[in-house]
Amino acid sequence: MPEPAEMNGADIGKMPGDGVPGSEGKDPVANGHAENESNPFAEYMWMENEEEYNQQVEEELLEQEFLERCFQEMLDEEDQDWFIPERDLPSVGQIQQQLNGLSVNDGNAEEILRKSILNPEAKEFVPGMKY
Numbered sequence: 001m002p003e004p005a006e007m008n009g010a011d012i013g014k015m016p017g018d019g020v021p022g023s024e025g026k027d028p029v030a031n032g033h034a035e036n037e038s039n040p041f042a043e044y045m046w047m048e049n050e051e052e053y054n055q056q057v058e059e060e061l062l063e064q065e066f067l068e069r070c071f072q073e074m075l076d077e078e079d080q081d082w083f084i085p086e087r088d089l090p091s092v093g094q095i096q097q098q099l100n101g102l103s104v105n106d107g108n109a110e111e112i113l114r115k116s117i118l119n120p121e122a123k124e125f126v127p128g129m130k131y
Contacts (some may be wrong), residue, residue: 039045046053090098113120
């Protein structure tokens with residue numbers, strides 16, 4: 001049999017299998033599948049369980065979203081627990097404002113001493129020393 005490139009239109013019409021090379025001896029079927037194929041709908045069988053597949057994919061997506069949220073919450077908690085000077089310490093302006101609000105007033109010192117019930121003659125307490 002001549003090669004397809006060497007054939008003319010009349011030769012192609014005489015070929016078995018409608019002139020398609022490699023289809024000799026196979027009868028074409030209207031749906032494009034050979035009759036001897038075990039399941040002509042094999043490529044569509046995944047659709048049989050489409051609902052289960054969709055549910056599985058949706059569960060995987062929800063699980064992934066849940067893990068991302070948990071990871072972000074963990075990072076946020078970690079940020080709160082760490083000491084970050086820029087965030088946790090007052091600014092110089094705030095410290096200056098607090099210092100300006102402080103005042104030393106010795107006028108009340110004598111009154112506080114007079115009302116005190118502490119013994120002014122007592123020895124100074126030193127931790128760990130027995131008296």
